[in-house]
Amino acid sequence: MADAGKFKKVRLSTEPTPEALADLKLGDVVYLDGTVYTAREGAYMRALQDGAPLPMTLPLESGANFHCSPAASIAEDGTIAIGAVTATASFRFSKWIGEWLALSGAKLILGKGGMTSADYKRHFVPHGAIYLTTVGYGTGALLGRGITRVKDVHWRKELGLAQAMWVLEVSNFGPFIVESDMNGDSLFERENKKIAAGLAKVYEGTRPAVLKRFGETDDRSDEMI
């Protein structure tokens, strides 16, 4: 087994200073302290397309937007049970992210799988924001442990439990891995490049399907997102 413990571990505030962000390198492991909120397509559409006023003061209350729906329930008396939290794939939100960063002032986008370095350079870098990816991605129980309190649930009626904006107080919330830096480079893209170099060999002895499909590419260094 390789050395899984060699990565730099950082405790980071959910409202990080530009200096703290500049210190982070691709592949660093991050644990968060402060407040994060969930917002995904439901909240983006409501805020950006329908123009609904934000239900919380951003980025004052939190600078960390988590692409997530928690495994949680609200009993009839209003008691909230929150178990595990796991991110959802972020690339699907790329069309809203520039506007969202401008509106929310978020400095940290937390999610699954990252976005493209083109997105980072175009949208994240100008707003001084970076992307932290969750790990696994199934580390929902570990992340659940880092939640100390559910502060609020906004737009629950309008968007349902899964798409609502959950405001979570967190401590030592992680692990996350630094996927994009202040330069807009992507860890995933760096890894993809290394892997692509060996793919031709793996494909030896295989054959393209006799019946082709529209949109097919044979360039395996292409991404599907």
Add this chain to the structure above:
Amino acid sequence: MISIDVIQETAEKLMAQAAIEIPDDYLTGLKQAADAEDGDLSSFVLQAMLENYEAAKEDRRAMCGDTGCPRWYVKLGNDARIEGGPVALEEALRRATANATQNVPLRPNRVHPLWRTDHDNNVGIGAPEIEYGFEPGGDWIDLTTVHKGGLFGTDYRMLFPSDGIEGIKRFYLDSLVAFGKRGLACQPAIIGIGLGGSKDTCMVLGKRAACLRTVGDRNPDPKIAALEEEFKELGNSIGMGAMGFVGNSMVIDCHIEVGYCHTGGMQMSVHAFCLSSRRAVARVHGDGRVEHRTDPEWFTPFQRRETVGWQMPENSKKSA
């Protein structure tokens, strides 16, 4: 007569167990993969996952925040009679799903595809799926719940006999490489491959191959078993590990199931049962006994039979 209350009670327990406890066979497979992993980032991810399973068990919380789409595989012994009949059975499974969603809690993932209506209980039109199988003999019902996650990692393609094994390999690799990047498939996974049948049954076979067979299990056809081994190794030689980082842990195991198909075609489906390979099984007997186990034992000689009639082979009587 099998008691409907025992069925519902058992189903609720299974829902929680599936969400919280990673099955032993997958855990053992993942530990082996972690030992063999030589990519450092991928190793870090696997280590975090192993800690995560522990945390989930200790805290009795779901292992993954995306608790997937709960579904039921129901198998009935030929002599089973259920109190209230199949309608009561389906209601009990739907109720168990709704109750567990509130109590564990699970994420209310299920929504209407167009109106996005969410009942906050994982129940709705066609949800949870309930699929049936039968076995000769026996007054029992097997309840298996699978909480399949992952919007990525599944694909279907109509291949033809002339595509051959080389074509099957190509599509297999294509699926792993496409969905393995950035770890969208949440690998390492149990990969299920369906071959043959029709388009719909091919998907069903592949999904069942991924979700209803345990790590280490081999197809009884020795040539298919050899392919399973070969494909496992091939998947792990792509150079990709957990989260799409450089490494060698893509595939915990590969299972292939086949069904007779149209003479001109060779349907193929690929499914990935993710890092949260959640399943839980119990048998409820007519006399009220409940036995829990990890292996769904779905693919019995009876399920894979080729003949018109059925004569139980002496050596497989235990499956009934």
